[in-house]
Amino acid sequence: MLVQNYSTVPFSHRCKAFTAHRSSASQSKLGREFSDVQSHSARASAVSKCERISMSEDLLRSRSYPALRRSTFQRPEARISSSSINSASENAAESNGTTGQQESLEVLDMESYFSGRDERLEFCRKLREQCHKVGFFYVKNHGVSEELCDSMLEMGRKFFDLPVELKMQLDYTNSSQFRGYMRIGVENTAGVTDFREQIEFGPEEAEDIDIVDGMENKLVYPLYRRLRGPNQWPPEDDLPDFRREAELFIDQMNEVSMHLMQALALSLGLQKDFFDSTFKYMPHYQMKIAKYPPNPASDGAEGIGMFGVGAHSDSGFLSLLLQDDIGGLQARTTAGRWIDVPAKRGTFVINLGEMLQLATGGYYLATVHRVVSQSGKNSRYSVPFFFNPRLDTDIRTLNVLECDNDVVAGGSHCLNKNTLSNGGLSTHGGRNKLFPVFGQNAFKSFARSHINVTREHHKDIVQEDGSVVLDKLFL
Numbered sequence: 001m002l003v004q005n006y007s008t009v010p011f012s013h014r015c016k017a018f019t020a021h022r023s024s025a026s027q028s029k030l031g032r033e034f035s036d037v038q039s040h041s042a043r044a045s046a047v048s049k050c051e052r053i054s055m056s057e058d059l060l061r062s063r064s065y066p067a068l069r070r071s072t073f074q075r076p077e078a079r080i081s082s083s084s085i086n087s088a089s090e091n092a093a094e095s096n097g098t099t100g101q102q103e104s105l106e107v108l109d110m111e112s113y114f115s116g117r118d119e120r121l122e123f124c125r126k127l128r129e130q131c132h133k134v135g136f137f138y139v140k141n142h143g144v145s146e147e148l149c150d151s152m153l154e155m156g157r158k159f160f161d162l163p164v165e166l167k168m169q170l171d172y173t174n175s176s177q178f179r180g181y182m183r184i185g186v187e188n189t190a191g192v193t194d195f196r197e198q199i200e201f202g203p204e205e206a207e208d209i210d211i212v213d214g215m216e217n218k219l220v221y222p223l224y225r226r227l228r229g230p231n232q233w234p235p236e237d238d239l240p241d242f243r244r245e246a247e248l249f250i251d252q253m254n255e256v257s258m259h260l261m262q263a264l265a266l267s268l269g270l271q272k273d274f275f276d277s278t279f280k281y282m283p284h285y286q287m288k289i290a291k292y293p294p295n296p297a298s299d300g301a302e303g304i305g306m307f308g309v310g311a312h313s314d315s316g317f318l319s320l321l322l323q324d325d326i327g328g329l330q331a332r333t334t335a336g337r338w339i340d341v342p343a344k345r346g347t348f349v350i351n352l353g354e355m356l357q358l359a360t361g362g363y364y365l366a367t368v369h370r371v372v373s374q375s376g377k378n379s380r381y382s383v384p385f386f387f388n389p390r391l392d393t394d395i396r397t398l399n400v401l402e403c404d405n406d407v408v409a410g411g412s413h414c415l416n417k418n419t420l421s422n423g424g425l426s427t428h429g430g431r432n433k434l435f436p437v438f439g440q441n442a443f444k445s446f447a448r449s450h451i452n453v454t455r456e457h458h459k460d461i462v463q464e465d466g467s468v469v470l471d472k473l474f475l
């Protein structure tokens with residue numbers, strides 16, 4: 001959402017912004033390659049500030065989490081001992097040493113997060129290391145059953161196999177929330193068509209409508225209220241059980257995501273519940289199912305369809321990905337090397353979005369990734385889940401580090417009052433402007449990515465010449 005040419009950029013991802021700040025220093029080891037998001041001094045500063053905050057035993061105390069609707073979530077019970085864990089931050093500090101020995105992405109075991117104090121600490125230490133150096137990793141023992149994951153991928157296959165007329169009945173242009181079916185060609189990255197079709201869902205709610213003089217008014221303000229509304233589900237007759245399975249999956253993904261947010265808080269030396277008030281109760285998540293056809297060029301050559309989705313980093317906070325075993329996902333090291341992120345059964349791929357990168361002053365990385373279309377006959381299916389806070393979240397409250405503008409590369413990669421008070425945080429030479437409220441940024445990104453939907457459903461912000469005017473509505 002931070003790029004300037006937003007007319008083709010969907011909300012959940014697409015920002016090359018921070019890649020510009022990564023040096024191309026040639027480092028042979030993966031951990032190092034991924035780690036140089038900022039100048040050395042900036043990173044050192046972030047580290048030292050972070051490590052000054054020590055964890056207390058309270059931080060690791062398990063908190064109850066609302067029971068899941070129809071949940072079969074398999075979270076092991078937490079067993080937290082009450083002894084002191086003051087050495088946690090020292091352990092974490094050690095983890096930031098430039099070991100840089102990894103050659104493939106790490107798999108973090110969430111069972112240890114749910115286990116005793118020492119295991120939980122160790123999990124958080126590894127999490128911190130991966131977020132800081134790589135920004136891309138797997139988690140296993142996350143609690144979502146393989147059966148449900150398989151079922152989601154199968155539901156995706158069945159959905160995309162439906163006749164195009166049926167899929168088009170769920171076309172995203174029907175939805176003022178920008179949700180539904182997107183055929184190939186609707187989205188692109190840096191002007192190149194993404195070679196995938198997808199269906200997108202968000203929190204299932206009634207549309208947020210004001211009653212004015214006894215009349216329903218959909219043109220509510222703040223604008224981000226318009227992102228609340230219903231999903232477009234495939235009819236039960238066409239696709240029995242799709243909605244039930246998808247809602248079950250969403251519930252469980254929300255739960256895993258919240259555990260990860262708590263683990264992220266701990267990994268940064270914060271209270272475990274640091275993110276709870278903004279993420280736990282009404283997260284504005286986005287789930288989609290994507291189908292990536294094989295590369296139309298039988299020899300896998302470059303050309304139209306070479307990339308399912310081009311190089312981008314995700315714009316939100318936390319992305320979780322379920323993928324089948326076809327392959328094609330790659331993450332880019334700062335040395336410019338593309339690393340395969342192959343499917344590993346029983347895992348989710350986790351990567352961080354730019355909002356989290358900003359909130360940590362660049363200490364945690366929003367790593368660039370892409371999907372390369374595979375040769376052969378088989379399509380690839382994946383289920384990305386983007387976990388974001390409540391729409392009304394003031395993103396300044398998520399700033400987890402004191403941020404020194406003189407030190408941080410670019411001078412303004414932090415969410416503090418000063419940089420946001422003049423109507424928006426600008427990064428990258430003023431091209432990318434962030435608003436203080438999460439939903440403002442989300443709406444802006446959707447509205448500009450899908451201008452056709454904006455013109456159809458949000459006429460009040462479209463000018464006579466067809467362009468969208470948003471900024472003044474946020475003042």
Ligand SMILES: O=C(O)CCC(=O)C(=O)O
Nearest residue numbers: 013290314329371382384
């Ligand atoms: O489908 C995938 O494997 C990745 C998708 C992705 O990166 C995105 O939608 O932002």
Ligand SMILES: [Fe+2]
Nearest residue numbers: 013313314369
């Ligand atoms: Fe992505």
